[in-house]
Amino acid sequence: MRVIGHVAVNVFKESVRDKVLYSLVAFAALLIGVAYLIGQLTAGQDVKIIKDLGLAAIATFGLLIAVFIGIGLVWKEVDRRSIYSLLSKPIRRHEFILGKYAGLSLTLIVNVAIMTLAFYAVLAYMNTQFSEASRSVWPAPATDPGMLRAIGLIVVELLLVTAIALFFSTFSSPLLSAGLTFGLWVIGHFNADLRNFEAVVESKTAAYLARGLYYVLPNFAAFDIKTQVVNALPVAPSYLAATTAYGLVYISFLLVGAVVIFSRRDFK
Amino acid sequence: MSGRPGCPGVALAVMATLMAAVIGLQAVHERGGGPPASDAPEFLYVRSPEAMRRLALSYQSLVADLYWIRAVQHYGGTRLSANPDKRYELLYPLLDLTTTLEPRFNVAYLFGSLFLAESPPGGPGRPDLAIALLDRGLRAQPSKWEFAQAIGFVHYWWRHDYEQAAEWFTRAAKFPNAPFWLTTLAATTLAEGGSRGSSRILWEQFARSAETEALRNEAVRRLQQLDAMDQMDRLRQMVDAYRQRGGALPSGWIDLVRAGYLRALPADPAGTPYVLQDGAVMLGRGSRLFPLPIEPQRLVH
Known part of the structure; x- marks a missing residue:
């Protein structure tokens, strides 16, 4: 466990050295810039749009970090041949993989946490720009803590994307890993269509295949409750728990797969 | 080719000169009136709300916001344009896309219906589309009395059909949480529909129940x-x-x-x-x- 921790901390330090946290500056600049400019364009929907934009930006910045760092986690060590010196140390292969995953997860969580703080700060400022009468008709307060539910599921989604990227990076090139990870992420949003495929095709085989894919492929659409929280719609705690559990089990599956593949790889 | 780094001061001076040249050329460009005028109409690349809903992946709300901003700009831009033949051809498709991507975008229904119903040249003069939009809102949120009130409103103000208006106000009054004054409004509409006094009551109530500052400002106008x-x-x-x-x-x-x-x-x-x-x-x-x-x-x- 200690070894995993060491690897994780190193991944985190490396991502800081690689200026990943610069994304936070871009995020803050985007939100503040839009908050400043948007007033005249939206017919009174500023706060709603900042909420939508903030949540979407947290998800997008996180997604880009998860994919583009995730795909290089293993590949970089192989490419730089540092994998040989690493594996000659008392680090077992599964510790290496899990440590890498934990490190990137830590980077993502820190990123999302800071972005969330900036997001709430911008919303708190915007809150002061409206009269009490305007605020009274909003579906939820500007700094509604209920939005943390959506951010929580975004974190689980990002951890899942990281696991997918890491899984692919154990056996393929960065370009292919990025393509496959993005591909799965996109397909994962069409899960409902796969489920209802039998309504649009006559072939029973195709329908069964689509149904099979529906169960097997990651259901990314399930993690998206941004619209619900912005509109202050109820989201049952049981839904949050079940979706989080789904994400964690899927992550475990991918990490086991990544460990198995990486353990069998021959680096001679 | 030498790998020796040059003097940073010189590089900065070159960059500053080039940026000054860019700004100067942009000013020349501006004085020239920008690119040659084009009479190409505004274009909507994706008209199918269903296709856009899929393309938007998990960004449906954000894409809905962008279409809403575009609808507001399209309406405002066309309304303020010097062109005597004001067409608002993209208004309904944009509102349709907005509300399909986010069926709970209440302001898009309420404000959008005002835009659509407004008579030319201030709007496209399509109360039928305004009612269709509100009707969709009502289907998406069947307990939203404001949409039923707004349908009555379109019948009253733009169609001058006071019986239909009164019927919709009565229907709105029966919704759970509907304000008591809707019943009075329905009765007033039937008795005095078309009078300036009843129109004033209508807009005053609209201002009182407006969900946003912009809607309230419209009622004040x-x-x-x-x-x-x-x-x-x-x-x-x-x-x-x-x-x-x-x-x-x-x-x-x-x-x-x-x-x-x-x-x-x-x-x-x-x-x-x-x-x-x-x-x-x-x-x-x-x-x-x-x-x-x-x-x-x-x-x-």
Whole structure:
């Protein structure tokens, strides 16, 4: 466990050295810039749009970090041949993989946490720009803590994307890993269509295949409750728990797969 | 080729010079009036809301926001354009996309219906589409009495169909959490539909229940239009009185001031002076209250 921790901390330090946290500056600049400019364009929907934009930006910045760092986690060590010196140390292969995953997860969580703080700060400022009468008709307060539910599921989604990227990076090139990870992420949003495929095709085989894919492929659409929280719609705690559990089990599956593949790889 | 780094001061000076050149060329470009004028119409690449809903992945709300901003800009831009043939061709498709991507975008239904119903040149004059949009909103949120009220409103203000309006106000009153005044509004509409007084009550209630500052401002603008209509009626009476007394039409407001009918040049509630031309009293075209609505006729039973 200690070894995993060491690897994780190193991944985190490396991502800081690689200026990943610069994304936070871009995020803050985007939100503040839009908050400043948007007033005249939206017919009174500023706060709603900042909420939508903030949540979407947290998800997008996180997604880009998860994919583009995730795909290089293993590949970089192989490419730089540092994998040989690493594996000659008392680090077992599964510790290496899990440590890498934990490190990137830590980077993502820190990123999302800071972005969330900036997001709430911008919303708190915007809150002061409206009269009490305007605020009274909003579906939820500007700094509604209920939005943390959506951010929580975004974190689980990002951890899942990281696991997918890491899984692919154990056996393929960065370009292919990025393509496959993005591909799965996109397909994962069409899960409902796969489920209802039998309504649009006559072939029973195709329908069964689509149904099979529906169960097997990651259901990314399930993690998206941004619209619900912005509109202050109820989201049952049981839904949050079940979706989080789904994400964690899927992550475990991918990490086991990544460990198995990486353990069998021959680096001679 | 030497790998030795050059003097950073020189590089910065070169960069500053180049940036100054870019700014200068941009200014030349601006003075030239920008790119040659194009008469290409505004274009909507994806018209199918269902296709866009899929393409938007997990960004449906954000894409809905972008379409909403585009709808507001399209409406405002067309309304303010100098083109006499104002078309609002993209307005309904944009609102359709917005509300399909986010079926709970309440302002898009409420404000969008006002945009759609507005008579030309202030809008496309499509109360039918306004009602269709609100009807979709009602299907998406069946407990939202505001949509039923807004449908009644479109029937009242733009279709001048007071029976339908009263029916929708009555229907809205039966929704859970509907305010008590909807029942009164329905009764007033049936009894006095078309009168300026009942129109005023309607907009006052609209302002009171408005979900956003922008909707409230729109209601205030409408109330100011009604005030302007009252003021213009009084001004017409003064013009008539002046003509009967002197036998000639006043050449301008100054004649009425000199004759003691007015203390100062009359301005509408938005602050723009009224126009007096050949004895006719009109709203200034530059006024934000222009054009005034076609006044509903009183329902005759």
